[in-house]
Amino acid sequence: MMKKRMMAAMLAGAMVLSMTACGNSGSTGNGGNTGAAAPAAETKADAGTDEQGSAPVAEEPTGPVELVVTTTFAGEDTNAQNYKDAVKAWEAKTGNSIVDTSASADETFKARVATDFETGSEPDVLFFFNGADSNSFIEAGKVVPIDEIREAYPEYASNMNDDLIPASLVDGKRYAVPANGIWEAMFVNTEVLEAAGVAMPGADYTMDQFKADCEKIKAAGYAPIAAALGNIPHYWWEFAIFNNQSPATHLEIPENAGDEIGQTWVAGMNDIKELYELGYFPENTLSATDDETFAMFTEGKAAFLLDGSWKVGGIVGACQSDPNDPATLDMEKLDKFDVTYVPGKGDRKATDLIGGLTSGYFITRKAWDDPARRAAAVNFVEYMTSDELVPKFAQHGASALKNAPEVDPSQFNILQIKAMDMMAGATSLTGVVQDIFAGDCRVSTFDGMPEIVTGRVAAEDAVAEGLEIYHNQ
Numbered sequence: 001m002m003k004k005r006m007m008a009a010m011l012a013g014a015m016v017l018s019m020t021a022c023g024n025s026g027s028t029g030n031g032g033n034t035g036a037a038a039p040a041a042e043t044k045a046d047a048g049t050d051e052q053g054s055a056p057v058a059e060e061p062t063g064p065v066e067l068v069v070t071t072t073f074a075g076e077d078t079n080a081q082n083y084k085d086a087v088k089a090w091e092a093k094t095g096n097s098i099v100d101t102s103a104s105a106d107e108t109f110k111a112r113v114a115t116d117f118e119t120g121s122e123p124d125v126l127f128f129f130n131g132a133d134s135n136s137f138i139e140a141g142k143v144v145p146i147d148e149i150r151e152a153y154p155e156y157a158s159n160m161n162d163d164l165i166p167a168s169l170v171d172g173k174r175y176a177v178p179a180n181g182i183w184e185a186m187f188v189n190t191e192v193l194e195a196a197g198v199a200m201p202g203a204d205y206t207m208d209q210f211k212a213d214c215e216k217i218k219a220a221g222y223a224p225i226a227a228a229l230g231n232i233p234h235y236w237w238e239f240a241i242f243n244n245q246s247p248a249t250h251l252e253i254p255e256n257a258g259d260e261i262g263q264t265w266v267a268g269m270n271d272i273k274e275l276y277e278l279g280y281f282p283e284n285t286l287s288a289t290d291d292e293t294f295a296m297f298t299e300g301k302a303a304f305l306l307d308g309s310w311k312v313g314g315i316v317g318a319c320q321s322d323p324n325d326p327a328t329l330d331m332e333k334l335d336k337f338d339v340t341y342v343p344g345k346g347d348r349k350a351t352d353l354i355g356g357l358t359s360g361y362f363i364t365r366k367a368w369d370d371p372a373r374r375a376a377a378v379n380f381v382e383y384m385t386s387d388e389l390v391p392k393f394a395q396h397g398a399s400a401l402k403n404a405p406e407v408d409p410s411q412f413n414i415l416q417i418k419a420m421d422m423m424a425g426a427t428s429l430t431g432v433v434q435d436i437f438a439g440d441c442r443v444s445t446f447d448g449m450p451e452i453v454t455g456r457v458a459a460e461d462a463v464a465e466g467l468e469i470y471h472n473q
Helices: 002-021 080-094 107-118 132-139 146-152 190-196 207-219 234-242 260-277 290-298 311-318 371-384 390-394 414-424 449-453 459-472
Strands: 066-070 097-100 125-129 182-189 223-225 302-308 337-340 352-356 359-363 428-430
Touching: 066 371, 080 097, 080 371, 080 390, 107 125, 107 132, 125 132, 125 371, 182 190, 182 234, 182 290, 182 414, 190 207, 190 302, 207 223, 207 260, 207 302, 234 260, 234 302, 234 352, 260 449, 260 459, 290 302, 290 311, 302 311, 311 414, 337 414, 359 371, 449 459
Parallel strands: 066 097, 066 125, 223 302, 352 428
Antiparallel strands: 125 359, 182 302, 182 337, 182 352
């Protein structure tokens, strides 16, 4: 128990170091204000002073406030139900209401958020990625820095370790208060492994061992890897590049495809091409959707699934006779799933993971400039990031809490416990380079993955095209 708590703290520190390298439950008073607005003594006005020269208090709301909130807690996200429950509790406690416009975190959702800000339709509170995906609305001044919020609400996010809150890539300021961290690793259908005579991979798993296992799994009539390369190649893209680098260099963007770092990106794309040519992906990997290949994995037709910590909820849901009713969970079926490390190569050990506190709660300038919604938005974020709620959302991941609680295994299902055991053996946690290398620059290698693996486009040309867009945008 204590080992897991200490390891979580160590991983959080490693995560911050990795993010810095790229340039990038006791009561603390946070979440304690349960009304629609913060206490007047803690609240300052936008600008100006009263006749005595002190800052005037912000106007208190005179009635219930309606907030528009957008998050990624939807679909298969592990915390979708936790979020719904927390919103209901906050509404009951404050008398305010939430218009929830949350959706699954995919490229369509990211584009929708960007468009909302461009058209003035942004929400009051946004739980979103704090990497390059948030650059556009930060540059436009449409979200409020934490330090500015603290000028009016000194206790805002005071239960968080500021060193663990990622800074913006735009101006180095912190904007998003994190609730839970993420990791990316390899889920395993152990029933398929048993049928193919393959042992459960361990902490020293290598790509050579992985390929040998994939050959056995393929010979036994199963798809070794559940992945839709024509739809969501993201996780293989990330780890294939990581496998040709190390935690110290992974977050460096190459100047071009021909330099030292650029060549590791090219090598990564060619490694995916090799796995495709060996027949280790589903036959329809270039045309299938991510949902279809995920179903192959949960239905016992594929062995390995490279994905993130949020996928735990999807696997659990697939083991319920009613996906919306946790009481219908088939524990025996769930026990056939496990999670382990992505096979390592070269300087990257299998236990070197991708992850971090990649998302958080932003308060928009639109809400901040409205005194009533400002107070409600601050209170909502404080509630959602309180010492009491963060552990429910962080679960088997990481958090930025100053006072991380002990882990109670009785509160978690078997797959979550396996995930915590896996995390306890991690040797490093490195940020997600694709969150820096975002937007149109990813098209040539993300959307273009089918062209790369089939040889219609050379990996070096695809990488070069993306880097040129990145450096000229």
